[in-house]
Amino acid sequence: MVSQITQWTLDVRDTDRMAEFWSRVLGYRVEKGDDGCAKLYPPDDAPPGTLTVWLQRVDASKAGKNRNHPDLNPTDGDVEAEVERLLALGARHTDVGQTDADPFVVLADPEGNEFCVLRNRTREV
Structure with a gap:
């Protein structure tokens, strides 16, 4: 099982x-x-x-970096447009040690909980 x-x-x-x-x-x-x-x-x-x-x-209150978070995929595949939409809803960019080469954008919700918007359908290892 x-x-x-x-x-x-x-x-x-x-x-x-x-x-x-x-x-x-x-x-x-x-x-x-x-x-x-x-x-x-x-x-x-x-x-x-x-x-x-x-x-x-x-x-x-939230303290420190989340130990888990959701990874989101824009349904239309337009990552940049989705990031802009999420920022307009109240998300913000946040730094958890990612680099510009990483295949995702890290954001935080209005209470600071991190989540990613993936540039690919699945995260590459």
Whole structure:
């Protein structure tokens, strides 16, 4: 038996702000819970197995570099246009030690959580 990753969970301080950001980044719909958390669901026409996102409300601020993060691929393949769109939504460039030769752009969401926009469909090793 093996397991499959079905959800990405992110601790957040401002659930509303982060639900707005990540739902617009991914094109997901938001369902807010009574507990201060929110679940983001992919569109109905998304491929089977598409991850959901759980935004878990916490009081603690983010400290240090994330130990894991999502890697995104623009659906139309236009990395530069997607990076500009994400910056307009509230992302910012951040430095985690990457170089200009790396096949990805590193950004951070409004609370500083890092994520990558891949220049290729899969990360090259």
